[in-house]
Amino acid sequence: MGDLIIAAIRRQLKTKVTDLGRPPRAGLVPGNAADIAADEEHLRFRLPSLLKQIYAEIGNGGFGPGYGLIGLTNGVPDDTGKTAVAIYDVFRSAPELGWSDGLLPICHWGCAIYSCVDCRDPAFRMRIFDPNVLDGDDWTDAFFEGDSSFEDWIRSWASGVNLWDAMYGDDGHIARIISTRRKRD
Numbered sequence: 001m002g003d004l005i006i007a008a009i010r011r012q013l014k015t016k017v018t019d020l021g022r023p024p025r026a027g028l029v030p031g032n033a034a035d036i037a038a039d040e041e042h043l044r045f046r047l048p049s050l051l052k053q054i055y056a057e058i059g060n061g062g063f064g065p066g067y068g069l070i071g072l073t074n075g076v077p078d079d080t081g082k083t084a085v086a087i088y089d090v091f092r093s094a095p096e097l098g099w100s101d102g103l104l105p106i107c108h109w110g111c112a113i114y115s116c117v118d119c120r121d122p123a124f125r126m127r128i129f130d131p132n133v134l135d136g137d138d139w140t141d142a143f144f145e146g147d148s149s150f151e152d153w154i155r156s157w158a159s160g161v162n163l164w165d166a167m168y169g170d171d172g173h174i175a176r177i178i179s180t181r182r183k184r185d
Contacts, residue, residue, distance in 0.1 A: 002050045005151065006057055008158035013058075018068040019157075019164065020110065021079075028059030031075055035060075039072045039085050045102045048117060048124040048150045065157045066109040066164070078108040087114070091129075097139050103127060109164065117150045124150040128167060133178055141181070147173050 013028075036052050054069070055061070061071025061084075070077065070084040077083050082090070084106055091099040102120030109115065114129045126146030134142055146153065147166075157163055167174045 002053050005050060005155050005158060006053065008155065009054065009058055009064075012158045012160065013063060017063045019065055019162070021067040028063055029075075030057060031055040031060030031072055035073045035075075042085060043088065043102075043104070043119075045119045047104070047119060050151050050154070051106070051117065051124075054154070064107060064154070065115065066107045068108075069106055070108060079110075096137075097142075100143075103129075105129065115146070115153070115163075126150055126153045128174055130174070133181075144174050144177060 017028075033056060036047070036055060040046055055072060055075070059069075059071075060075030061069045062076030063069060067079060068076065070082075070087065072084055075083055078087065080087075084104055087105045088099075088103075091097055091103075091105070092101070100118070100120070103116045103118050105114040105116045107115040112129075112131050116127045116129055118125050118127055126148055128144040128146060129142055130144065131139075131142045148156065153163070156166070162169070166172055169175065
């Protein structure tokens with residue numbers, strides 16, 4: 001299945017590298033197995049096999065949904081200059097966030113919104129972190145369950161689905177949750 005998704009990503013890259021940003025200046029540079037293994041050791045959890053394959057065969061960040069996948073060590077950082085591992089370390093070191101062990105930010109949408117893969121979940125479900133919706137100090141309101149696994153998420157992007165609209169558009173699952181919260185309050 002991974003090879004089919006890799007092929008679909010390669011086809012999508014012919015029309016657009018990212019949804020929101022510019023392509024990486026140096027082009028896509030695949031990661032190496034030693035860096036990926038070292039990152040897994042540092043993080044103390046395993047990444048989804050498909051994500052590792054994507055990093056190793058297509059590029060260590062800089063392409064995909066939003067502003068693109070955030071690279072691992074020696075990969076393409078997000079717009080703040082941090083890799084996925086560095087962002088994870090920062091978020092985990094802030095106890096007020098309540099950042100879950102294994103929740104790796106892999107895609108930045110701007111305005112501090114991240115799509116994250118839950119590496120402790122056997123299905124590698126996607127979750128969204130959006131601190132812009134907070135109305136107080138309860139950070140649990142900034143986390144949203146995604147509606148897919150990492151594999152389904154990246155396959156959707158590779159097939160041309162606008163993931164931002166799927167989350168925040170008129171019928172987006174996060175937009176519906178936010179609307180329900182506002183009605184409740």
